[in-house]
Amino acid sequence: MDPAAAAASADGGAFLEFVDYAISMLSSSAGDGDGYESPGDGPAPARPPWGWAVAQLLKSCCAYSSGVTAAILLSDLFQSWTEQRKSLTSKRKVELAKLMNTKNKRRRLPNTVTIDSIHEKNFLSPNSVLEAVVIDVFVLPGTNIYMLTLGDMWSASTIDLYLHRRYYDCIGQNGILKKGREVMLTGCCLRTAMEGSGHARILPTEYMMILLDEDQDEDALILAAQFCTYSFSSMILEESRNNVPYSFYARIEKIESLEPFRCTERMQVILEDNDDAKMKLVLWGEQTLLANLFSVGSMLALDRPFIANFIDNNHEESQELCLEYGSATQVYMVPIAQQEEQVPFTPTTQVKSQGPRLSCVPMDNVASQVTLPRDLHGSIDFSKYPFRAYVSDLHDKMVGISLFGIVTSVCKVSTSGTTFYLELEDTTGVVLMKLIFIGPWSLGRVGVGHMVYISGLTCALSSTNTLEVSWREKEQGSQFVNLSLLPALLNSTCLHNLSPLSDLPRSTNRTHISHVRLDRIDCDSLKVSLFHSICGSVVNEHSGGHQCSFCKCACESACAHGFQLHLTIADDSAEVFAWCVGQTAIEFLQISPDEYLELPEDERAMYLYTLQNESFVVAIANTRKRADGCVVGDEAVPAWEITRAQKCE
Numbered sequence: 253m254d255p256a257a258a259a260a261s262a263d264g265g266a267f268l269e270f271v272d273y274a275i276s277m278l279s280s281s282a283g284d285g286d287g288y289e290s291p292g293d294g295p296a297p298a299r300p301p302w303g304w305a306v307a308q309l310l311k312s313c314c315a316y317s318s319g320v321t322a323a324i325l326l327s328d329l330f331q332s333w334t335e336q337r338k339s340l341t342s343k344r345k346v347e348l349a350k351l352m353n354t355k356n357k358r359r360r361l362p363n364t365v366t367i368d369s370i371h372e373k374n375f376l377s378p379n380s381v382l383e384a385v386v387i388d389v390f391v392l393p394g395t396n397i398y399m400l401t402l403g404d405m406w407s408a409s410t411i412d413l414y415l416h417r418r419y420y421d422c423i424g425q426n427g428i429l430k431k432g433r434e435v436m437l438t439g440c441c442l443r444t445a446m447e448g449s450g451h452a453r454i455l456p457t458e459y460m461m462i463l464l465d466e467d468q469d470e471d472a473l474i475l476a477a478q479f480c481t482y483s484f485s486s487m488i489l490e491e492s493r494n495n496v497p498y499s500f501y502a503r504i505e506k507i508e509s510l511e512p513f514r515c516t517e518r519m520q521v522i523l524e525d526n527d528d529a530k531m532k533l534v535l536w537g538e539q540t541l542l543a544n545l546f547s548v549g550s551m552l553a554l555d556r557p558f559i560a561n562f563i564d565n566n567h568e569e570s571q572e573l574c575l576e577y578g579s580a581t582q583v584y585m586v587p588i589a590q591q592e593e594q595v596p597f598t599p600t601t602q603v604k605s606q607g608p609r610l611s612c613v614p615m616d617n618v619a620s621q622v623t624l625p626r627d628l629h630g631s632i633d634f635s636k637y638p639f640r641a642y643v644s645d646l647h648d649k650m651v652g653i654s655l656f657g658i659v660t661s662v663c664k665v666s667t668s669g670t671t672f673y674l675e676l677e678d679t680t681g682v683v684l685m686k687l688i689f690i691g692p693w694s695l696g697r698v699g700v701g702h703m704v705y706i707s708g709l710t711c712a713l714s715s716t717n718t719l720e721v722s723w724r725e726k727e728q729g730s731q732f733v734n735l736s737l738l739p740a741l742l743n744s745t746c747l748h749n750l751s752p753l754s755d756l757p758r759s760t761n762r763t764h765i766s767h768v769r770l771d772r773i774d775c776d777s778l779k780v781s782l783f784h785s786i787c788g789s790v791v792n793e794h795s796g797g798h799q800c801s802f803c804k805c806a807c808e809s810a811c812a813h814g815f816q817l818h819l820t821i822a823d824d825s826a827e828v829f830a831w832c833v834g835q836t837a838i839e840f841l842q843i844s845p846d847e848y849l850e851l852p853e854d855e856r857a858m859y860l861y862t863l864q865n866e867s868f869v870v871a872i873a874n875t876r877k878r879a880d881g882c883v884v885g886d887e888a889v890p891a892w893e894i895t896r897a898q899k900c901e
Contacts, residue, residue, distance in 0.1 A: 255519075264885070265748060265762045265763070266747055267747045268656065268840070270293065270309070270322070270746055270747055271305055271306055274305060274309065274325065275300055275302065275305050275788070277326060278329065278330065278333050279299045290792065291634060291839070299638040300333055300336075301304050301636045301637055301638055302519050302637065302640045302641075302654065303634075303637070303654030305511065306654065306656065307705075307707060307731055308328070308332050308333075309325055310731075313738055313741070314733075314738070316740055317743070318640050318737040319738075319740060319743030319744050320740055320746075320747075321744070322746035325843070326747065333587075334759070339346070355887070360383065362381075362728050363379055363380050363381045364383055365380045365403050366404055367384070367407035367409055367410060368406070368407035368409055369407075370452065371411070372440065373443070374444050375442060375444075376441065376442040377438050377539060378439050378440065378441065378456065379438070379541065379544060379692070381436060381437070381438050381544050382402070382404070382436065382438070382454075383436050384404045384437070385432065385433070385434050385435070386400050386402060386429065386430065386431055386432060386433045386645075387402065387410060388401035391791075395413075397414065398414075398415040398420060398423055399412050399413065399414060399453075400413045400429075400435075402454075403484045405484050406488065406502075409615060410728075411453065411454060412451075412454065413454055413456075413572050414431075414453060414454065415456065415458055416456040416460065417457045417679055418458045418582075419460060419462075422462065428462060428474065434462075434463040435460055436461040436463065437454070437460045437461045437545075437560075438457065438539065438543045438545055439457045439458070439459040440455070440546075442455045453670075458617070459539075461542075461545045461584070463577040465586065466551075471586075475586075478499050478555065479499045480686055481552045482498050482499060482500060482520060483500070483525050483526070483529060483650070484527070484529040484885070485529050487559060491857070494558060494559055495818055497556055498557065498559070498584065499553070500552075500575075501526070501552070501554075501560075501599070502523035502525040502526075502531070503523065503551055503552075504546055504547065504549065504550050504552060505523065505530070506521070507519065507520075507524040507548065510534070511738050515535075515701075516535055517536075517540050518540070519535045520532045520533065520535070520545050521533040521543065521546060521552075521576075521785075526789040527714065531574065531575055533575045533576070534560075534574050534575070534576050535576075535577055536576070542577065542583070542655045542749055549588035550582070550588045551585065551586040551588075551741055552586070553584035554575065555581065555582040555583070556578065556580045556581050556793050557576060558575070558577070558578030559576075560574055560576050562573075562641065566865070570641035573807075574755045575741075576675070583693050595621060595624050595637075615872075620635065622638060622639075624637060630649050631649040631651045631710075632649060632650055633652045634650055634652045634705075634898065635652030635654075637649075637652075637654075640654075640656070640692065641654060642655075642678055643657070643680050643681040645680075645693060646711050647711060647837060648711060648712060648713045648719065649708070649712065650711040651709075652708065652709075652729055653708075653709040653710070653711065654705070654707040655676060655683070655707075656678065656704075656705050656708055657676040658676070658678070658701060658702070658703055658704075658762070658873075659674060659698060659700055659702045659704055660676070660677045660700060661673075661675040662699070663691070664693075664803055669692070670692070671687065671688050672687045672803075673686060673687070676704070676706070685709065685721075685722060686720065686722040686723070687720060688723065688724045689725045689753075690725050690726055692805055693787050694725060695732050696734065696737070696786075696787065696788060697788030697789070697834065698787075698873065698874070699893065699895075700873075700875045701736075701837065701875040701893060702734050702736040702737070702761060702763075702873055702897075703736045703763045703873070704733065705731070705733045705734075706723060707720055707730065707732075708723055708724070708731060710722050710724075715878070729781065735763065736871055736895040736896070737896060738896075739896065741765075741871060741896065742765065742869050742870075742871055742896050742898045743898065744861070750766060750767055751764055751765065751827040752824070752825035753822070753823050753827070754825035754826040756872065756892065762875055763871045764872040765869065765872075766852050766870055766872065767867070767869050767900070768822060768823050768869075769821065769865050769866065769868070770863055770865065770866045770868065771819075771821055771822040771825065771827055772819065772864065773817070773819045773820070773840075773860050773862060773863060773864065775856055775860060777819060778815065778817050778818075778860070779819035780813055780814070780815060780819075780848065781814060781815075781816055782798065782814075783809045783811060783812060783833070783834065784800040784801075784803070784810060785810050786807070789801050789836055794847060812845075813845035813849070814834050814845055815832070815833060815834070815841065815845055816837070817832050817840065817841070817846075818830070818831050818890060819831075819832060819894075820842065822866045824884070828872070828892055829892070830872065830890050830892040830893065830894050831889060831893055832893060832894040832895070834898070836896055840863070842863070865898070866899065867900040868897045868900060869898045869900060870895075870896065870897045871895045871896040872892050872894055872895070874889075874892065875892065879890070
């Protein structure tokens with residue numbers, strides 16, 4: 253066997269080979285891309301991030317649980333990649349490049365949508381963000397209503413916006429809102445294009461941010477003349493303070509939610525001015541949409557904010573002053589430029605994982621380094637890293653990391669209800685990571701030996717100089733997929749290679765797929781227990797109630813009967829004693845736990861006997877290191893778990 257193919261087979265098998273093959277197809281079909289830089293030779297062909305490609309393929313696998321072909325996967329992936337890289341025609345690109353300040357790269361905000369997608373879906377969510385440039389300002393004929401024509405750098409089309417009257421003072425010969433000005437909008441509603449009534453337009457929104465650039469003479473003059481007079485410490489502590497036209501210029505330090513006040517949602521933005529004084533900008537109710545436009549590190553120019561006493565968590569006014577977004581307030585922003593860093597890349601460390609299908613890609617297209625963004629804390633964002641990251645690559649100040657490997661242990665932190673530890677192994681080493689949930693465990697069943705993909709990891713050094721790897725649920729880019737339990741893995745021939753059972757001893761770092769027959773099964777090897785429906789683990793009796801053996805939570809209303817099954821499977825090369833639970837056991841037994849319990853004792857043995865010699869395609873994981881307490885009882889647990897089974901017709 254080819255050494256590269258053998259390495260891939262030992263670490264994810266055909267699935268990772270297909271990932272590499274799909275990336276090579278996208279890379280070879282790309283034009284003058286901007287995926288990464290190849291020093292001395294100009295830009296290399298655009299290459300999609302490895303983690304992005306895996307996530308997109310898994311998304312398709314979840315959508316087509318009954319099976320998917322290579323053609324469908326490649327088609328879905330190519331469409332997603334095309335949409336991601338969609339750009340303007342050359343003429344439009346040149347026109348907008350002249351209008352927009354493109355020398356300072358900035359990170360796109362999380363909820364950013366494109367104008368093309370608005371027209372395509374004929375829909376715009378209030379939480380969506382539109383980052384655009386003003387192409388034209390005009391008055392609707394026969395009215396005094398101002399309109400803005402907006403474009404963006406990712407769309408071929410434009411869209412018109414009814415300007416909110418809050419911004420009419422910014423229009424005119426000396427106004428700041430004119431052709432070429434960059435703006436951000438949120439809280440938008442779409443007036444859809446009805447038959448015979450023209451095209452879609454955006455209705456007025458008061459949550460529009462006008463962007464300024466300190467390096468532009470006009471903007472620098474505005475900032476110096478209007479926003480550098482007052483500091484936070486200069487506010488008058490009297491009732492008349494709101495009669496003073498205060499304007500402040502400050503950096504966004506933090507954005508966070510506050511406890512609701514009388515059911516009204518609140519958010520606070522911590523600001524720091526040039527004198528290092530801090531002040532809170534509090535947003536109420538619908539105003540919290542404005543936080544969609546903020547980014548930590550950016551500078552806010554606040555004109556005429558309302559000054560009030562802060563209401564603390566006890567819903568009482570304190571003597572502390574805060575700023576609020578009042579009816580006369582205007583907000584401008586100087587976005588923080590995205591910092592970047594060159595990350596060295598050694599091709600030999602990556603080639604080991606490439607399957608034989610990748611040999612069609614010339615190796616001289618591989619870069620020696622990649623350029624990745626860096627956040628305010630100096631951490632490098634690996635979410636756009638074009639190659640696979642391994643455990644051995646982890647170091648301090650890394651965010652957005654994706655890893656693929658085998659679970660070697662998983663358990664709950666005894667002192668916390670929302671924190672778990674999971675140990676992951678790939679071909680380069682083992683890493684212990686902390687999983688932090690916003691509530692209970694939500695990843696379904698995860699066991700030792702399962703093959704998983706996890707993204708959104710963060711690495712940092714602790715106070716004891718130990719590398720800590722963590723993952724937070726609901727964070728942007730966070731994803732966790734258990735491939736060993738994925739139905740499409742068995743049903744899609746392009747994602748697995750069938751191997752005989754005799755190969756199992758060499759399948760320590762991947763999920764093994766085999767075509768087998770059910771050899772032996774009896775009543776003594778079958779138990780019906782209560783399982784926690786959230787995490788798929790056995791439920792134990794505890795202090796008169798039920799407690800999950802894994803996540804340790806009370807689960808009186810979230811448990812159901814399930815099978816614990818020991819069985820022998822065989823093919824022409826070997827036979828293997830294994831175990832399975834839940835839906836996999838149901839697939840073997842072809843009966844539900846409740847239906848099985850309704851059978852008389854003598855009929856149960858007869859029923860199990862009739863199942864022998866049935867044929868299945870199975871996914872098998874190595875659980876020799878099991879430590880998650882999923883199966884209760886003192887009996888020996890077999891070394892192999894059947895994680896999925898599909899009956900052959």
